[in-house]
Amino acid sequence: MNFNKADLQKEVSYKTSRSGGKGGQNVNKVSTKVELLFSIDDSILFSDEEKEILSLKLQSRFNKDGLVQVVCDEERSQYLNKEIALEKLAVMLANALIKQKVRKPLKVSKGAKLERLGNKRIQSEKKQSRRSNFDLN
Template sequence: MIFSKAALAKEVSYKTSRSGGKGGQNVNKVSTKVELLFSVNDSALFTDEEKLLINQKLQSRFNKDGYVQVICDEERSQLLNKEIALERLSTLLVRSLQKPKPRKATKVSRQAKEARLAGKKITSQKKENRKKNFDT
């Protein structure tokens, strides 16, 4: 990992609200749903090139204010939800910084071509044999 979670945690902000789901009366009283907000452009953790790459890859995850938004309401504890949201953000950022391997162009081998054509010939013969002979 290029950045530490502790450094990332300093640059995020949280919004909490009441969440649905399991928890009974706890759900109605305690704000356990966590909405993590992270501004890529204001971050000191990434270079300009990395910021550009993250902005391109995570374009669909940005809200109208330009923050990456991660929502978590799985657990009954706000603290656990914060940790899960931070983990998800970390995973998102790491994945967005990975550059895909360049594709190497390959040729279909002669043997593979011949095998494909042989298969087509067999199928063709099969269908030809199904036809009724009207010449006789």
């Protein structure tokens, strides 16, 4: 996880297109929608082990060419959309590289077990005492 946005910027490529949504006349003239493409395999920022992890965790984000694709058309400015897309990619990569903690199963302590069984016994006795004894001979 030793990468920053400046390093990432050098390894990404952008495609721009006309965006829908707000912007009025501007939408029809300016290509503000940004599609960021990043190749995990060709990256020099990550080790082979990290590349494998990223490939597995970001599998759903790959396009048909095997590139990670992030699309942004939130703003009216192409520059802002590029910044947002790059930020999204950085967060996505950082989250994918976080190792999940291994869950250690806890043993129930002897005291807790005895307390639970004691409570069960008391509850059982309470219900037993509510029963009426029907002896039909």
